[in-house]
Amino acid sequence: MQSQMKSLAKKMRSSRELSLFLVLAILCVAVQLRNNSFLTSKTINDMLKNYSTTITLSLGMMSVLLIGGIDISVASSLAFSGMCASLMMRDGIYSSTLVMFLVSVGIGLLCGMLVGTVITQGKVLPIIATLGLTNIFRGATYIVSGSRWVSAYQFQSAFKQFAQTNTLSFGLINNLVFITIVCYIAFFVIMKWTRFGRRIYAVGSNPEAAAVSGININAIKFTVYSMAGAFAGLTGAMYTALYASAQSDMGMGMEMDVIAACVIGGVSLNGGQGSVGGVLLGALTMAVIGKALPLIGVSQFWQTAIKGLIILTAIIINVVTQRMMRKNALKEREI
Amino acid sequence: MTTQVKRNIVIEKEKSLKSLFLRWETLLVILFIVVNIMNASISKNYLNAANLFTAISTFLVKGFIAFPMAYILVLGDIDLSVGSTVALSATMLGVSYNAGLPMGVAVVIALLCGTLCGLINGIILTKFTELASMIVTLGTMTLYRGIAEMILGSQSTGGLQNVTWFYNLYYARIGVVPVIFIVFCVLAIAFGFVLHKTTFGRYLYAIGNSRVVAHYSGIPVQTIRLICFTLVGLVCGISAIYYASWMGTVRFDIATGYELEAISMVVLGGISTAGGKGNFPGTVISIFTIGLLKYGLGLINVNSQTILMIIGAILIIVVTIPNIRVQRSATRLSKTPAKSC
Numbered sequence: 001m002q003s004q005m006k007s008l009a010k011k012m013r014s015s016r017e018l019s020l021f022l023v024l025a026i027l028c029v030a031v032q033l034r035n036n037s038f039l040t041s042k043t044i045n046d047m048l049k050n051y052s053t054t055i056t057l058s059l060g061m062m063s064v065l066l067i068g069g070i071d072i073s074v075a076s077s078l079a080f081s082g083m084c085a086s087l088m089m090r091d092g093i094y095s096s097t098l099v100m101f102l103v104s105v106g107i108g109l110l111c112g113m114l115v116g117t118v119i120t121q122g123k124v125l126p127i128i129a130t131l132g133l134t135n136i137f138r139g140a141t142y143i144v145s146g147s148r149w150v151s152a153y154q155f156q157s158a159f160k161q162f163a164q165t166n167t168l169s170f171g172l173i174n175n176l177v178f179i180t181i182v183c184y185i186a187f188f189v190i191m192k193w194t195r196f197g198r199r200i201y202a203v204g205s206n207p208e209a210a211a212v213s214g215i216n217i218n219a220i221k222f223t224v225y226s227m228a229g230a231f232a233g234l235t236g237a238m239y240t241a242l243y244a245s246a247q248s249d250m251g252m253g254m255e256m257d258v259i260a261a262c263v264i265g266g267v268s269l270n271g272g273q274g275s276v277g278g279v280l281l282g283a284l285t286m287a288v289i290g291k292a293l294p295l296i297g298v299s300q301f302w303q304t305a306i307k308g309l310i311i312l313t314a315i316i317i318n319v320v321t322q323r324m325m326r327k328n329a330l331k332e333r334e335i
Numbered sequence: 336m337t338t339q340v341k342r343n344i345v346i347e348k349e350k351s352l353k354s355l356f357l358r359w360e361t362l363l364v365i366l367f368i369v370v371n372i373m374n375a376s377i378s379k380n381y382l383n384a385a386n387l388f389t390a391i392s393t394f395l396v397k398g399f400i401a402f403p404m405a406y407i408l409v410l411g412d413i414d415l416s417v418g419s420t421v422a423l424s425a426t427m428l429g430v431s432y433n434a435g436l437p438m439g440v441a442v443v444i445a446l447l448c449g450t451l452c453g454l455i456n457g458i459i460l461t462k463f464t465e466l467a468s469m470i471v472t473l474g475t476m477t478l479y480r481g482i483a484e485m486i487l488g489s490q491s492t493g494g495l496q497n498v499t500w501f502y503n504l505y506y507a508r509i510g511v512v513p514v515i516f517i518v519f520c521v522l523a524i525a526f527g528f529v530l531h532k533t534t535f536g537r538y539l540y541a542i543g544n545s546r547v548v549a550h551y552s553g554i555p556v557q558t559i560r561l562i563c564f565t566l567v568g569l570v571c572g573i574s575a576i577y578y579a580s581w582m583g584t585v586r587f588d589i590a591t592g593y594e595l596e597a598i599s600m601v602v603l604g605g606i607s608t609a610g611g612k613g614n615f616p617g618t619v620i621s622i623f624t625i626g627l628l629k630y631g632l633g634l635i636n637v638n639s640q641t642i643l644m645i646i647g648a649i650l651i652i653v654v655t656i657p658n659i660r661v662q663r664s665a666t667r668l669s670k671t672p673a674k675s676c
Binding site: 070118122123124125127128129131132133134135136138139140142143147248256259260263269270301302303304305306307308309311312315316319322 | 413459463465466467469470471473474475476477478479480481482484485488489595598599602607608609638640641642643644645646647648650651654655658
């Protein structure tokens with residue numbers, strides 16, 4: 001019995017996902033004790049639907065963080081692609097929801113390719129390049145839209161219904177949640193079992209070694225930034241579908257939420273470390289916090305501070321556990 | 336041995352003369368002159384000293400923050416929490432004044448609050464050296480803004496300009512020169528002197544180039560980082576006081592985006608975010624370049640979003656040009672591809 005406990009404790013210390021899962025579970029139970037409307041299927045469905053954008057966008061950010069870069073322009077490319085696709089739908093260039101999503105992904109992909117080109121060809125540091133491009137994309141959004149909204153009545157009714165119905169999964173779950181799940185499964189497979197995924201980890205953990213072993217670093221970087229852009233485009237379409245309106249300032253500050261989700265999920269900002277499962281748990285933690293605070297009666301004005309405190313606590317606990325893990329590993333070697 | 340060293344130095348000088356026109360500072364000065372010519376041709380009143388100083392004062396409020404931010408970037412760190420620190424300090428100032436404290440005490444409280452914010456950043460970063468400054472200050476950015484929001488809610492705290500001397504902090508002028516401009520110049524010289532002429536400044540470059548090497552050469556790396564982050568907080572406090580004096584009222588959502596503007600100013604000034612590179616005069620020039628460019632674009636009714644776009648584009652272009660040149664000369668010299676960044 002004791003040895004079983006010991007091995008469980010050891011497993012917990014060594015598996016980040018497991019400990020994060022426990023934290024998430026404790027969080028959920030604590031919220032449930034304060035307000036028993038939390039763990040109902042309706043609340044959870046609403047939560048997943050409303051946060052499907054953040055959860056999906058975390059994947060793009062994760063891949064960028066894995067190669068040791070950072071992309072703070074995702075929220076602006078989200079707004080730009082979502083806005084462009086909505087404008088074209090308003091002007092009647094197409095009416096199908098699928099085409100709208102594809103156009104949005106395409107525009108996001110172009111934004112991401114621009115980011116990738118500046119970083120790989122211009123040799124600009126990722127944070128500076130994306131800082132500049134954030135301004136450019138956001139400004140472009142205001143210009144193409146003329147600072148006006150695309151409101152609900154200007155969308156096709158099929159598109160407005162899309163975020164509220166379950167057609168894609170034949171009635172099982174909400175469409176947006178379904179898209180998120182498909183993205184996570186695809187990404188998990190790519191990261192775990194394809195050459196491309198393993199190369200991303202290789203570039204992130206040691207660029208020189210990766211270059212020497214014949215990996216084209218610039219090509220990988222370019223692909224990863226383009227991919228992050230494509231995710232931003234997809235999220236842009238989801239965002240407009242969710243709120244049935246497109247505004248120039250949509251997704252403002254979302255890049256911070258997404259980075260926080262990745263970091264809580266154990267993705268290292270130095271690159272090479274992090275898993276899809278961890279990111280999912282990190283993003284879910286952010287979603288639970290966002291949904292639960294109003295439910296347990298925390299004033300709306302306190303929420304920002306609490307969110308900041310939680311991000312700080314999460315990253316500090318992360319470091320402390322890593323230190324403990326390293327100490328334990330050394331101890332075992334001594335014996 | 337000595338001749339060899341001398342020859343190397345001569346070669347380096349020739350090279351730097353040759354590339355003078357592609358040097359960062361030269362580009363920056365050209366940009367600065369172009370902006371001024373453009374502004375002067377747009378408006379006849381632009382070169383009127385009183386008008387010009389009014390325009391300059393508005394961006395000096397956030398220009399202060401670029402000084403310690405330059406130190407932080409030279410260290411190879413980054414501080415995203417400056418905007419929130421300004422907001423929190425200004426909030427504390429307004430709230431304590433309206434709670435009946437004398438204005439002098441309120442000003443001290445704002446300075447202390449800013450310093451404390453910076454100190455907290457510094458303590459977390461030096462206690463947990465594994466953490467990247469980017470993510471820690473991202474967290475404190477949310478936290479400080481959140482505390483300001485907790486204190487003020489959706490209200491604002493005003494009436495600050497009723498105190499004459501406080502009003503004069505921003506608006507007083509000696510002749511045509513605003514006092515804030517003089518304070519700015521004094522601080523600029525002080526910060527520049529410390530960075531370029533003192534041991535402390537050389538330590539900053541050493542740490543920025545390689546933290547490990549600096550540590551093994553006996554430089555107190557973590558103490559210096561702590562000092563720099565605290566300094567950022569203090570200057571944010573100063574900026575908050577000027578903001579309050581300028582506007583007279585404070586809300587929790589003031590000074591959003593200051594962090595990006597301060598970083599843009601420093602990076603455009605030639606200081607690399609990778610650390611250990613760049614000099615201080617570049618930063619001062621770029622504060623004025625960005626500020627006057629914004630003012631000039633405002634004169635011809637360009638909306639603020641387009642201005643943001645133009646500044647973003649300039650930032651990227653200015654950073655890219657020297658990189659392309661380095662890449663070319665590197666391939667020409669050694670026929671090996673330049674190392675990726």
